[in-house]
Amino acid sequence: MANVSDIYGRVCRRMLEPAGFTLGKVADTDFCKALAIVIVDFMNRTGVAKQINSQQVVSGTSTYSASATTLRVEHVLVGGVYLGRTNRDELDCRSPEWAASTGPPVTWHEDGLAVGALQLVPTPDYTGTALPGGLDGEPTPSQRNLTTVGARRPNDTSYTTITALSSTIPNGAVPYLAWGVLEKLLSNDDENKDLARAAYCQARFEEGVALYRSIMREAMLDDAEETF
């Protein structure tokens, strides 16, 4: 498992401060803030780690929020049964009374809902087994609950230069994350500004994102609908 220090060391060396940021041109806090942004961006755009989370289905409740650790919902199952995705237009055309219907859910959508929310259609007419706090990992179909699968949010929202990176961040991504941080540091309107090198860093970061996305789509057959 990689550490933030692996990224910090690369960034400092490339900013000609191999012993760490001591000259005052860049502060460690600037590095850590940039890293937090870059990691979320990388995880969201690549979806290299998925969060499988189950929560209780409640009778009469159609709208649910994905767990806080899910960046975006890609697949939904209820009672272990895979539900196809739809949208409001399709529902309105096919079944105008869909919003009032009840029964075992057969589809889901996210249209017009808050970020991270989804609506089951029809509205469940039963209550599943209680799961206080939700359950991560393989769902238990007999509990008849809602399971969401989606890109996982990084475990940490802030970093120090010695934090251990989450195991969900692939070791191979470390060099690309360093380029992403460098792009941010070289684009700031200060004495480090160097747009030519920032452009190179951005290209390297984008290369990493594109490569991991391609691995997910072509090797992992990740055919989740693009939402960005």
Place this chain on the structure above:
Amino acid sequence: MPAYTLADIRGMVQSRLENNTLLYQNSYVDQDVNEAIGVIQLRYGPVSATVTVPGGTVANQHLYAVPAGVIYPTAVRVNGVAMGKTSFREIGLKRPNWLSESDDSGVQVQSWVPIDLKTFGLWTAPTTGSLPILVTGPADLSALSGSATLNIDDKYLEMIVDLAAHTLAFVEGGQIFQQASVLYQKFIGRGKADERWQRMKWPRYFAQLKQAETKEDLGGERQ
């Protein structure tokens, strides 16, 4: 296949950089060489590995963690039998209840479902525990050091040297870096020409090698 030590590759990189060991210290070169090896391994996977899931199958369990040693799974065998590959959506649409199905229903364990880099599923779930599961994929190489050798095709070696050499020149900035980064354009060009990762959208990157004053740059008429 030729075998190279870290010192071999370091020497090749240093020779590209006029053996300037004051600016490009060996430890920096070693780090960027290992970074380049990682990029090539991720991009092309020239070194693959097969690892065993600790404990094998668990009765009626569908989801398994990819063991350490591979970057991502490309093939799975259960009890010596090769599994077909399907996607989460495909298996969901074809067999909506797949997470409830086990091989005692009469359907043999026959497919594996990639979920993310570190998780995969089996359909159907085996009812017998402890059957061996073998996972194949690009090897998660540890950093090359000391007298350890890397067995790699020469074409990949050239790419590793190119990548490491121009990455090191990043600290120079200015025209020297711009010229070195032409090697990155070459890397992108090679990647686009490959058949692997055809859906990859490569970044756009152009190095400006010669300052040309144009009308637009000057904001006036060209003299």
